[in-house]
Amino acid sequence: MKYFFFIFVAFSSNAAFGETISLGHDLFFDKRLSAHGLVSCASCHSPAKYFTDGEATARGEQPNRRNSPSVVDMDRRIWFMWDGRSPNLEHQMTMPLEGPAEHGFSRGGVAWIISRHYKSQWTQAFGEFPKALDSWLAGKTLDEAHALPIPSQKFAPDPLLREAISTMDDTEFMRLLFAEAQKRGGLMQSALMGLYQNEPTTNGEWTTRWTELHPTIKESINHVFELARVAVASFVRGIHTQPSKTEKGLPLTAAEERGRSLFHGKAGCANCHSGPDFTDDQFHNIGLREPKPFDAEFLPDLGRAFGVGAYRNNTNDSKQICMKKSNQACLEVPYLNVYGTEATGSFKTPSLRNVARTAPYMHNGSLKTLEDVLNFYNDLPAKPSVGKRSGLLRSLGFTSSELNDLKEFLQCLSSPVEYHDGRTTHVIP
Ligand code: HEC
Ligand code: HEC
Structure with a gap:
């Protein structure tokens, strides 16, 4: 009897988990969750581009100073964002959703969209949508609900x-x-x-509106927003690389093999790009130069x-x-x-999986190709734009054939990416 009970419980919770992922997937691709209906998570983290956007720096509701990183294998990361200012995915999600530069949206708007378009999915994933909030939203337009953002x-x-x-x-x-x-x-x-x-910002109007809300409504908006983040985070956690050529034990070409030895040996790349994803999940200043001099508008990015x-x-x-x-x-x-x-000036070591497919590179997108990256490490700029370069780096001074071997090795870190939408698994070859 116990045995059957266990199966039933496992099955029903898996079903709810599938619904959570499916809701998260749909929200990830939904442009309605933005100030002007033009931006979704996938605008900057597009499956077709291995969950990046192919741009030097991100463009959402407003331009961003940083490059959109790939959001693959996130369940294996420790810190989030180039500067690691977020300790987990659920927390990270708030920034793009309510950040003026990305979605420029608000938790009030998220609650409205969910109550209009996702009610049954929501119920299957998390149980009943809060009743009081539902009727409060029913009398409002999206603009009215959205006019309750966090103070920007x-x-x-x-x-x-x-x-x-x-x-x-x-x-x-x-x-x-x-x-x-x-x-x-x-x-x-x-x-x-x-x-x-x-x-x-002195958004007095906002403060008044939010303060005047009934505590139950405020609480429910926050609660719905929190669960929406849980849903999107569960979807994101399921985006993974499949094993690469090296992991499948396939033979490497002579150049790839030489590149691998250089990477782990003389070139010292593995001092920071270590472990299965070629990252130590730590922060280093590699001493990049910014594309232009600093001025009152273009301040140093302190990482x-x-x-x-x-x-x-x-x-x-x-x-x-x-x-x-x-x-x-x-x-x-x-x-x-x-x-x-x-x-100061340190950024998170990025994973190098699929690196050949996720140009441009670095936190500021300043290096366009793998050749640019390798030339950078080969002949480091004398003076970083910000802070002091890590002692782990010296100019390589490699020959062009050694650099080419390194490139060949980086290219064999490509592999298909798979993600689950709660119903089926998709594979990007
Ligand atoms: C306008 C483009 C844009 C949109 C829209 C956007 N992101 Fe991002 N995302 C970025 C950029 C840029 C960063 C790096 C930000 C930083 O370091 O300050 C980032 C970082 C991340 C990270 C951390 C990655 C890492 O390696 O640390 C995750 C996870 C993420 N985004 C998920 C999402 C989700 C989920 C959404 C939708 C709710 C979203 N993003 C919407 C551009 C975007
Ligand atoms: C001191 C630690 C360290 C060493 C050693 C190092 N890297 Fe990096 N690497 C980083 C960090 C940190 C970044 C991100 C820097 C930034 O954006 O400011 C990075 C970025 C990169 C990128 C860009 C990835 C992306 O998605 O933007 C590539 C490619 C790369 N490194 C390859 C290499 C190779 C090849 C070597 C050896 C020649 C090497 N790295 C040595 C820490 C290191």
């Missing part, structure tokens, strides 16, 4: 620092940061955050220093996130080094 945040750098940056070279930049850090009691990160102060600062300045948020779903990143958060400078 704008990065407004300290005007004095901003002016200073416009003329300085890198050493000066660091000196300035140290001086600012001392002023602020020695915390490098608060100096950095001060540089890009996270000022909520991990900013990501660490985000946890420090947002402890309540990180605590809440980590209370719900603790993971390795959450365990590390209390020990993040806020005094160090090595975080």
Whole structure:
């Protein structure tokens, strides 16, 4: 008897899980979840492009400074975003959905779309849609529901620092940061955050509307938004690479084999691109040059220093996130080094699976081809645009045939990508 009971339970929860993935899949592709109905997650993470967009930097509701990374094998990552400012996928999801540069949408809008277009799917995945919220939404247009966004945040750098940056070279930049850090009691990160102060825009209208909402409605909107993120995250967790040529034990060509030895040996790539996905899931400053000089509008991207600062300045948020779903990143958060400078200009080591298919490269999309990347590592620019280059890197000074071997090896890290829509598995060959 117990045996049958167990099967029944396992089957029914799998069915609900399938529905959750299916809902997440549909939301991932739904452009209605954006301020002007033009942007979905897939606009920047398109299956046809191995879940990237093929652009140097992302274009959503507004232009973005960073390159859209591939969202494959996300269940194996520890930190999310180039600067790792998010410790889990559910939390990460909030940023594109409510970020003005990506979807520019709001949790009120998400609740409205779900109540109009996804009610039965929702019920199958999570049970009944909150009744009070449903009737509250029934009398509203999308615009009315959407007019309840989180207060949009704008990065407004300290005007004095901003002016200073416009003329300085890198050493000066660091000196300035140290001086600012001392002023602020020695915390490098608060100096950095001060540089890009996270000022909520004075959206008084929003605050009034949200405050005036009935607590049940507020709570239900947040609850629906949270479950929507769970659904999309469960879909994303199911996007995986299939085994590559090397993993299938297929023979490599002589050039690929030489490239593999260089990668793991003399070239030192595996110092950071290690493990099954060719990433150590850590942050390094490889010393890229920005495509143009900094000025008051084009400020340095501080990378991990900013990501660490985000946890420090947002402890309540990180605590809440980590209370719900603790993971390795959450365990590390209390020990993040806020005094160090090595975080400045550091970015997450990207996975190299399918790297031959996901150009352009780097957090700022500044390198167009694999050749550009290899030429970069072969002859490193003398001075990084931001911070200090990792001690793990030296110019390779390789011959063109060695560089070509490395390229051949990188190309054999390509393999099909599969994802599940809750009903069937799709394979991108
Ligand atoms: C306008 C383009 C755009 C849209 C739309 C967009 N993203 Fe992204 N996504 C990006 C960029 C750019 C980054 C890197 C951001 C950063 O580092 O600050 C990113 C990062 C991510 C990451 C972290 C990847 C990693 O390796 O750390 C995930 C996961 C992700 N997006 C999923 C989503 C989902 C789910 C949606 C829809 C709700 C979405 N994105 C919508 C551009 C976009
Ligand atoms: C010190 C650690 C480190 C070493 C050593 C290193 N990398 Fe990287 N690699 C990174 C980081 C970090 C990034 C992202 C940097 C950024 O965007 O600012 C990166 C980016 C890349 C990219 C771009 C991937 C993408 O999707 O944008 C490729 C390709 C790459 N590395 C290949 C190599 C090769 C080949 C070697 C050896 C010659 C190598 N790397 C050595 C850390 C390293």
